[in-house]
Amino acid sequence: xxxxxxxxxxxxxxxxxxxxxxxxxxxxxxxxxxxxxxxxxxxxxxxxxxxxxxxxxxxxxxxxxxxxxxxxxxxxxxxxxxxxxxxxxxxxxxxxxxxxxxxxxxxxxxxxxxxxxxxxxxxxxxxxxxxxxxxxxxxxxxxxxxxxxxxxxxxxxxxxxxxxxxxxxxxxxxxxxxxxxxxxxxxxxxxxxxxxxxxxxxxxxxxxxxxxxxxxxxxxxxxxxxxxxxxxxxxxxxxxxxxxxxxxxxxxxxxxxxxxxxxxxxxxxxxxxxxxxxxxxxxxxxxxxxxxxxxxxxxxxxxxxxxxxxxxxxxxxxxxxxxxxxxxxxxxxxxxxxxxxxxxxxxxxxxxxxxxxxxxxxxxxxxxxxxxxxxxxxxxxxxxxxxxxxxxxxxxxxxxxxxxxxxxxxxxxxxxxxxxxxxxxxxxxxxxxxxxxxxxxxxxxxxxxxxxxxxxxxxxxxxxxxxxxxxxxxxxxxxxxxxxxxxxxxxxxxxxxxxxxxxxxxxxxxxxxxx
Numbered sequence: 001x002x003x004x005x006x007x008x009x010x011x012x013x014x015x016x017x018x019x020x021x022x023x024x025x026x027x028x029x030x031x032x033x034x035x036x037x038x039x040x041x042x043x044x045x046x047x048x049x050x051x052x053x054x055x056x057x058x059x060x061x062x063x064x065x066x067x068x069x070x071x072x073x074x075x076x077x078x079x080x081x082x083x084x085x086x087x088x089x090x091x092x093x094x095x096x097x098x099x100x101x102x103x104x105x106x107x108x109x110x111x112x113x114x115x116x117x118x119x120x121x122x123x124x125x126x127x128x129x130x131x132x133x134x135x136x137x138x139x140x141x142x143x144x145x146x147x148x149x150x151x152x153x154x155x156x157x158x159x160x161x162x163x164x165x166x167x168x169x170x171x172x173x174x175x176x177x178x179x180x181x182x183x184x185x186x187x188x189x190x191x192x193x194x195x196x197x198x199x200x201x202x203x204x205x206x207x208x209x210x211x212x213x214x215x216x217x218x219x220x221x222x223x224x225x226x227x228x229x230x231x232x233x234x235x236x237x238x239x240x241x242x243x244x245x246x247x248x249x250x251x252x253x254x255x256x257x258x259x260x261x262x263x264x265x266x267x268x269x270x271x272x273x274x275x276x277x278x279x280x281x282x283x284x285x286x287x288x289x290x291x292x293x294x295x296x297x298x299x300x301x302x303x304x305x306x307x308x309x310x311x312x313x314x315x316x317x318x319x320x321x322x323x324x325x326x327x328x329x330x331x332x333x334x335x336x337x338x339x340x341x342x343x344x345x346x347x348x349x350x351x352x353x354x355x356x357x358x359x360x361x362x363x364x365x366x367x368x369x370x371x372x373x374x375x376x377x378x379x380x381x382x383x384x385x386x387x388x389x390x391x392x393x394x395x396x397x398x399x400x401x402x403x404x405x406x407x408x409x410x411x412x413x414x415x416x417x418x419x420x421x422x423x424x425x426x427x428x429x430x431x432x433x434x435x436x437x438x439x440x441x442x443x444x445x446x447x448x449x450x451x452x453x454x455x456x457x458x459x460x461x462x463x464x465x466x467x468x469x470x471x472x473x474x475x476x477x478x479x480x481x482x483x484x485x486x487x488x489x490x491x492x493x494x495x496x497x498x499x500x501x502x503x504x505x506x507x508x509x510x511x512x513x514x515x
Contacts, residue, residue, distance in 0.1 A: 035434045036427060036494040044489050045104020045146065045444040046097050046464070047404055049195070051080060051153040052451040054110060056087035061124040063116035066163065069156040070211030080452040084467050085474045090134050092476065096465055097448055098141035100482055101489035105143040106403055106444050107134070108151035108195065111176055118155045120175050128183050135187045146190040146403070146444075148255070149177060149235070152200055152210075152454075159212045164224040165205055173231040174238065181239055185246035192335055192403070193235050196257040197228040197283050209455060219315045222302075225283055226317045229327050233287075236330040255335030255403050256284055260383035260390070264343040264364065271344035271361045276390065278359045284334070286319065288395040292328035293319050301355045308354050333441065334391055337404035338425075340376070341369075341383035372417050374408040374460045379421055385428035388438040399441045402429065406446035408453070408460035414503045418464070419481045423498045430494065445485065449476070 038044070057068050057080070064072075071079040086093050097105055111118075113127040138145040150173070154163070161168050177193070194200075201224035204210040232254050239252050258280035261272040277285070277295035285295050293299075294316065303314035319327070342363040347356035356362065369378035384405070391400060407421040422445065432438040450463035458469055464482040468475040480501055488494060 036430050036496065037434070038430070038489075038492040039433065041441060042433065043104045043144070043442040044102060044485075045106055045143075045442060046100070046102045046448045047106040047444050047446045048086070048093070048448050048451070049108045049148070049151040050110040050113075051083075051108075051151065052447075052453070053084040053086040053093075053449055055080065055082040055085045057081045059087075060113075060126040060130065061116055062110065062113040062127065064156045065110070065112040065153040066156050066159055066211045067153050068112075069159070070213070076457060078457060078469065082474070083452045084449045084469075086449070087130070089474065089476075091137055093448060094134075094137050094141050094143070096476060096478065096482075098143055100464075100478075100486040102445075102485075103143055104146055104442055104444055105138045106146040106148065107138075108148035109180060110153060111150065112153065112155040114179060115176055116155065118157055118172050118175075120179065123179055128179075131184065132187070135184065139187070144190065145188050146192070146401075147180075147184065147188045148192040148195050149173075149180060150193065151195040152204075163205070163212055164201065164227050165220055167227060170227055170231040170234065174234055177235040177238060181243040181246075185239075185243040185250070187247070189247045189250045191239065191250070191252040192255050193232040193252065194228055195255050196337055197225055197232075197254070198279065199257045201225045201228065218309075222316045226319070229283060229286055230323065233327040233330040237326075251332040253331035253333045253335050253401070254283075254287065255337055255401075256280060257337040257339070257404075258284075258387055260338075260341040260380070260387045261344045261363070262341060262366075262383075264345050264366075268346065271346045274346075274359055275342070275344045275361045275363060278361070280387075284395070286324065286327045287329065287331050288334065288398060289328075292324040298358075301360060302358050305354045305358055308352075331398075333399040333401045334395065336387070336391070336400055336402050337446075338384045338387055338402060339405065339407070340378055341380035372407055372409050372421075374456070377407060379407065379417075379424070381421070381424035381428045384425050385432045388429065388432040388440060389436055392432075392436070392438045397437070397439045399439050401442040401444070402440065403442070403444045404446035405443065406462045408456075408462050411450070411461055411466065413466050413477060413479045415464075415479045415481050416500065418479070419484045419501060420498060422481060422485065423494065426488075427494055 051065060051067050067080065094105065109131060114124055116122055116124055135145050158169060158172060163169060201221040204212065205220035205224040236252055244250055261275040263269050263272045274297055277297050281295045282298060286292050298316060302316040306314045343366050345362045347360055347362050349355060349360065365378050369380055371378050388400060405425055407418050409415050409418045426443060429440060429443055433440040445464060447462045449465050450458065450461035450467040452458065453460045453462065464479055464485060466477045466479055480503065484501055
């Protein structure tokens with residue numbers, strides 16, 4: 001492409017010069033108590049993940065991942081073979097994030113790219129060198145890299161022995177972590193071992209919605225969850241013992257997806273408490289609670305159901321004393337992904353009946369909650385504030401990193417509903433932090449790009465940057481939410497009420513650079 005003439009550049013930029021990048025201003029930045037100001041210790045960031053954005057599924061030594069194999073066998077069209085092509089366009093993506101004033105860049109690594117056969121005898125140094133370039137680019141652009149080891153994709157070969165339903169996966173994950181830490185611990189200070197083990201185990205080894213498509217519903221999720229907990233704990237101790245000094249003040253933890261719950265019947269509150277234990281508490285209690293182990297209510301009710309089914313042992317595997325000791329305390333922060341909430345009802349039972357859904361609680365969506373394009377994601381911002389207060393009170397106020405928060409909207413670049421979503425959730429987060437002393441250290445937007453959203457493919461875009469998946473160049477165009485966030489981060493405060501932004505002018509890109 002030939003360079004634009006100066007006259008043409010000025011003509012194209014006239015809308016920007018006349019109207020500005022965005023019409024958002026911040027009068028009445030916050031209330032008298034300063035509740036909506038961003039404290040100095042709060043980092044604002046943005047998230048991506050390897051499989052959802054990278055593409056390049058079979059180049060530079062990468063082997064097929066579980067998701068590559070699944071989408072090919074199921075004939076997904078479109079799939080993630082190219083995705084956002086971030087493997088090649090990472091500099092453009094990182095620059096987009098930096099230009100929006102984000103200071104925290106969350107990304108994951110591709111296990112099947114680094115260890116194509118899963119063996120330590122076959123380390124792919126092309127992948128190591130690639131990720132070093134990516135991480136150094138993040139730092140060059142003035143951001144802090146936050147790296148997730150496992151964001152649901154692993155070498156497909158592991159599914160032949162059952163994936164996370166096999167204890168072999170614990171050894172494999174340990175081997176993978178050693179390679180990653182040895183090569184990147186001097187560059188990266190913030191680590192996540194496993195992203196959303198609750199969601200992965202429930203949907204992939206229970207409901208069978210995701211690869212490998214298991215429907216071992218009664219037992220599979222619990223086995224998967226226990227194996228993930230042990231794998232996480234071993235990798236945590238490995239890091240602390242051998243790699244913690246590579247980078248002073250490094251932190252490592254795990255990230256759980258937690259909904260908040262509200263009783264549908266105002267006369268009782270028990271159902272919401274129980275629902276929390278089965279959702280967030282299941283894999284958080286063993287790490288963060290005083291005594292460790294799974295929640296008592298889970299152990300009691302699943303054991304009772306198991307006996308009523310004629311089993312001699314509970315379908316929920318037991319954590320031995322040595323396992324409890326291994327797992328307890330193995331996170332330097334509480335990693336939280338919050339998207340939405342549910343209503344709860346107790347389901348009545350007789351002595352001869354099983355507990356409904358192992359919990360005895362029915363979870364539903366309140367029809368008064370607003371929705372956008374994803375049917376599973378009603379918009380409940382107060383749920384985030386309430387979840388932060390629960391974490392504070394239940395787990396002695398650990399540092400909380402909110403590592404995903406966002407909404408799927410339509411493909412419109414004037415994404416007003418997404419912008420409102422961020423405003424309302426950040427407002428709840430700031431009130432919880434500034435008024436209620438919840439120890440929130442980071443708020444991270446999901447996601448930077450319109451990426452491959454698993455079985456929803458590209459029908460539920462979460463990005464603050466539009467990606468044209470019909471273009472061979474995967475052209476990026478920032479949305480209204482991108483510019484709103486950019487201004488908000490610059491101001492370091494929210495306005496006291498939401499101010500509707502006008503449609504921003506079209507931004508021109510030339511060779512990946514905004515002009």
